Amino acid sequence: MGAAERPNQRELPIGRQVAQWRVRRRMTQQMLADRLGKSKSWVDKVERGVRTLDRVSVLHDLAGVLRIAPAALLDPARPPTVTVGAVDGVEGVRAALAVGEPSGWRAVGSGAEVAGRLGHAWLTYQHTRYSQLLRILPELLAVVRHAAEAGIIETGTLVRAYRLTGQALVKIGEAELAWLAADRAVTLAAGEPRWCAAGTVPLAQALRSLDRPQLAYAAALAAARQLAAEVPGSPAARALHGALLIEAAFAAADQPDTAVGLDPGTADGLLQQAAASARLVVDGEDPEWTGFGPSAVGLARATAAALAGETDDALERYARLSTRPGWRRLPVEHRAAYLLDVARACLRVGDLLAAGRLVMMAEQTAPAEVRTRPYARDLVTGIIRGGGASSALIRLGTDLGTA
Structure with missing residues (x-):
């Protein structure tokens, strides 16, 4: 959420601020109560x-539970300070998304160096080194932006x-900020189907994290359809197409009763299409960097079954696939996330x-x-x-710190 979109927190009572930060951290009242050792009523x-x-x-x-400095609640005008774990690097990424350039960064002179740095960052992500990734993202964004502007x-x-x-x-629970980053990607894509598809993958993930499955479904499916004409000729397009179908299937399976126009069979149909691409x-x-392939589709079927409440089927599928x-x-990020x-x-x-076993x-x-x-x-707490x-x-x- 950009600064222009935020309500004026000076005018909000402390209880409203708590509610806003709880929603930003994707917690229900019960989750917050459990972490504090209090009741939901409290x-x-x-x-x-x-x-x-x-x-x-x-x-x-x-x-501490909301991952902000106490002063942020007492003095809303003071910028909140993230205090826990890997989210220590969030404010640097937030500044980078505001087109700020971190101190000490240096432009690069070749496309190969840019590609190498971006590839290293993707490997860092896939190996779940999120703390390290957050530290390098601000400079990486500055480098890649400069290289794109320079042609x-x-x-x-x-x-x-x-x-x-x-x-x-x-991954680190900053879905609103993720939405901003994904929106930047889709805007830059300017209607080019493959680039638009790449930007829509995190957009759908952010929307699902914010409990907006209808929007996630619509965005993922629209991007997949735009890309469909390229699927036969390009391995990259096939991978992105399949990844988008999986995101749409998850949105349909997670809350089929609230997703307008969807029914429990929608997810299965989408995964059949993904299997054809795979x-x-x-x-x-x-x-x-999608992880897409036959195994990913198999795991997606297991996950969709679980989201639909068919956990026995999901566990049997997982046992076979593993x-x-x-x-x-x-x-490893893909496996652990599933x-x-x-x-x-x-x-x-x-x-x-x-x-617990999973x-x-x-x-x-x-x-x-x-x-x-x-x-x-939150899972461990529950x-x-x-x-x-x-x-x-x-x-x-x-x-x-949950027990």
């Missing part, structure tokens, strides 16, 4: 102004840089043991995917609160 009363925050210790606890690289390379930024921000893609060949060679060819998505679905239907498998696959993402911490946590998960929860 949070509701604070946000409505019925209960005042008159203890400094409670104010500090609340600010050293094509605009599509800058679109990819914004796409990477958007996907990374979704037949022409080899697992591990990833020209657009023994195949293509599973190991997927980036495990967390299915874990969330298991938690929804009350299968706490399966949810979270621990994700932690073994890519520790940073679990230890960095607020999404994962499982522990539900009484279905193993001793290993409780130890993990203690490390994460």
Whole structure:
């Protein structure tokens, strides 16, 4: 959310500020209550102004959970300071998206160097090194922007840089800022189908993270249709086309009862189309950093089944897929993210043991995917609160500050 879009927080009571920051961090009132060791009713009363925050210790606890400085609640005019984990680099990325150039950055003189730096950043993402990625993104954006303005690289390379930024921000729970980065990518694409498709991948992810499945579905499907004419001739286009179909399928499966014009069969139809594209893609060949291929479609089917509440089917599909060679060819980020998505679905239907087991498998696959993402911490909190946590998960929860 840009500065122009933010309400004037000077005029907001502290309870309203708490509610706004809670929504920005993608927490329900129950999630916030669980992290604070309070009741949902307590949070509701604070946000409505019925209960005042008159203890400094409670104010500090609340600010810590919301990942802002306590002074941001006491003095809304002061810019909020992010205080926890990998999100320490968010403000630098925010400044870079405002077309600010970090101090000490240097322009590069060749397209090969730009491509090399961007490729290194993508590998950093796929290996779940989110803290490191956030540190390098501000300078990378400045470098790629300068190179595009100088004609050293094509605009599509800058679109990819914004796409990477958007996907990374979704991971760390900054979906609104991810939306801004994705919007930059789509705007730069200027109607070119392949570049527009690249920018729409993080846009759909951000919209789903903000609980807007209808918009995610519409955006992903529109971009996929625009790209469809290029699918037969280009491996990169096929990969992006398939990735967009998967995003649309997830949006349809996650909340089919609230997505206008969708029904539970929509996701399956989209995944059948993705499978057709995947037949022409080899697992591990990833020209657009999508991870798309036959194995990714198989995992997407498992995830869609889980999102639709069919967790037994999802677990059976996962068990089969995880023994195949293509599973190991997927980036660790891809594998761990799928495990967390299915874990969330298991938690929804009350299968706490399966949810806990999947979270621990994700932690073994890519520790940073679990230890960095607020999404994962909320999962761990929910499982522990539900009484279905193993001793290993409780130890993990203690490390994460959720137990």
